[in-house]
Amino acid sequence: MDSETLKQWISLIELKRESLVRLxxxxxxxxxxxxxxxxxEEIDDLIDEFNRTFPEAG
Known part of the structure; x- marks a missing residue:
């Protein structure tokens, strides 16, 4: 899986995170x-780890 695909997935996860906050x-x-x-908590950890791995994406 390339980094661009990962960026798209993380963006989607960030959008869906808001649904959990509203819940x-x-x-x-x-x-x-x-x-x-x-x-x-797990989504936040995933996003943090992604941003540490790909700092240019954040």
Whole structure:
């Protein structure tokens, strides 16, 4: 996989991350809130690692 494809995937992930943020605002999320928080942490870690690996992309 080339770096351009990775950049496109990361951009898509960043856009979809906002959906998880909005989901956290729902009052009736219950225990699913833990999973959503975990997913956000992992997405943030992935984005940080990508930016460290490809600093010119950020």
């Amino acid at each position: 956290l605002e729902e009052p009736n999320l219950g225990t699913l809130r833990i999973d959503v928080n975990q997913a956000l």
